[in-house]
Amino acid sequence: MTTATVTGKTDEPVVGTRNYLTEGGVTLRSWLLTRDHKRIAILYTLSITLFFFVGGAAATLIRLNLVTPPGIFTPDVYNRLFTLHGIVMVWFFLIPSIPNTMGNFLIPLMIGAKDLAFPRLNLLSWYLYMAAGLLALFAIVIGGVDTGWTFYTPFSSMYSNGYVVLALAAVFTAGFSSILTGLNFIVTTHRMRAPGMTWYRLPVFVWSNYATSIIMVLATPVLAITLALVAVERLLQVGIFDPALGGDPLLFQHLFWFYSHPAVYIMILPGFGVISEVVPCFARKPLFGYKFVVWSSITISVIGFFVWAHHMFVAGISLYAGLVFSLLSYVIAVPSAIKVFNWTATLHKGWISFDAPMLYALGFIGLFTIGGLTGLFLANLAFDVHVTDTYFVVAHFHYIMVGGMVSAYFAGLHYWWPKVTGRLYHEWWARIAALLIFFGFNLTFFPQFILGYLGMQRRYFSYAPEFQLWNIFSSAGASVLAVGYVLPFFYLGWSLFRGQRAGANPWAATGLEWQTSSPPPTHNFDRTPTVTRPPYQYRPEPEPQDV
């Protein structure tokens, strides 16, 4: 592998003998009409990267505004900025991030299949996503939305002066994109496994995406119909959510969070999957407690449906309901903790190497643990009353979504980059970026825990002067974080053209995806593989790596 030569200048990123990037043509048409899950994964990666930078730009402006009270933007502009940031990051980056890119690329490879069960549906899912994304961008360009990503009624349905219906239509459409992906993954996992690939031989990444898909299929339709009802209410001034019309805003919140709390698990379960692949590989040990990790994913996807009202403790639900949902929210912390213990136990006495994917994975474990534990604070009724709608909540969910999921996304991106592109990235730059992201993230969001505890409200364009010091820390951290996020753009882009050839298995990893060439051929395997062993058969002694 180390003898592979770096090719000279060429128009194509990778010149392989026979791989999915060149087979079937390199025309734009061959990409836009492709049914190959790997090419669709690339289309998704490019599109979510675009949206990541759109949402990131909004975040930058938000942090810029909060350096000094009362900031540089009018309240109205500020409202539109955080709404844009929320909608884009949740529905156009986090929800599709790992499932639609790595899940799409890897699930068929990992189970030894030629493609997903429904390739046309897969492509349709991407087109729906793009249509939704363009609708959302259009709504932003012509004036924006000021409801927050939560679209709470009656503000969204009656009073908001933004382009709410357009934004609702965008999210509605994006929802169907994720339903189709979930459906495809479920059927693929059930029906497309290679001979000998029993359920307990599936990599945890596949299990995690399976658990995610269950949520996508069962929760998203509820969001869709709820948003449709809000849109009708706004258009016709008749409906069930506005109290002036005889409706009930709490009903909206129940329906919204019935999707949006499980959606939090859509945004983290695939991350668990990535970490469960990376940690055993770079600790050279089998994953500790495989079945516990697997079943904790499934447990999370089930219990996740029964904790939604912890978003509504101060919204006017009964104390009894509050107690029940508080208790259930504690319960769901158990399977998440099981995973953290299993990853840590996998590290124990492992032969650990600190390559970039592993740095991200270790960062994930720490940050997710902080995010998860502060979630327990919020599940506590009394404490929640104190910090509801403060920066404590903002910091908590950013530790999960950004510290957790985005770290996992980068871990996976680096880990499978050689498989996807056939090239190696520059390891040292990647490690620097991983460290920048870790420290920048903590500097950005840890002060927000303190701010929230001290009482700074979220979603305000300004704040009391005594909060300024912590806000300056936070904005400074955001600058570091921004550099960390932009860096991969350069060294990964560079590796596409100049990176060393990767070979089939640069990490000496187990798993079917590493058995085929890099980049894989269109139909993934020359012969359908037969599986005879459980996953993660790593041995403790170090193996030569060519990084």
Add this chain to the structure above:
Amino acid sequence: MSDARREPWPDPSPEPQYATMAQQAEAASFGMWVFLATEVLFFGGMLLAYAWARGSFPAGFAEAGRHTKIFIGSVNTVVLLTSSFTMAWAVNAAEHGRRRPTAWLLAATALLALLFLALKGVEYHQEWTEHLVPGLNFREEGPNAHAVELFYFLYFMLTGIHGIHVTIGIGLIAVTMVRAWRGAFSERYYTPVEVTGLYWHFVDIVWIFLYPLIYLVGRSGP
């Protein structure tokens, strides 16, 4: 109909991602089941809203229920249930490789579905003339006016979205019918008929929930 004995088309080979036709058939019908699970939750959101609204405004919902056109609703229930029967029969005919009966039974299903939509249209028209359409021409007096409006809001959302499902079903059935007529199916391959059938029975089952909620419960009171 002498050509009924004509050789059907050769068995299609599976799509490239599948090893066998059996695997492809299993994936297709399983995919439809998963999709129907999505649909259950899609309607579930509105049914929850209905449950909440009826619980909050029992008198208004009873009053609104008495405005509904129970005769048309009942006839439509019979029509839709019959269409499910002809659909089940069509799947059975396809299973036995009976090409022409399959096509005819699918045609009957589609016609019954069209009849359902036509009757629904008549019903909507009557409601329009009685000023029962919220947001567009609703006019109702009395203490329960607001609740009656909520009822009709949910009524139009539920039956409207159900109607969209019926319309999509008609399209699916029509395509399947043409393919059946042309001999695309045999005892060994009739997955599209089966999957269309699954979808159609779901549309029917949704109506079985809507019928009592819309037409019956409001009339049960004094």
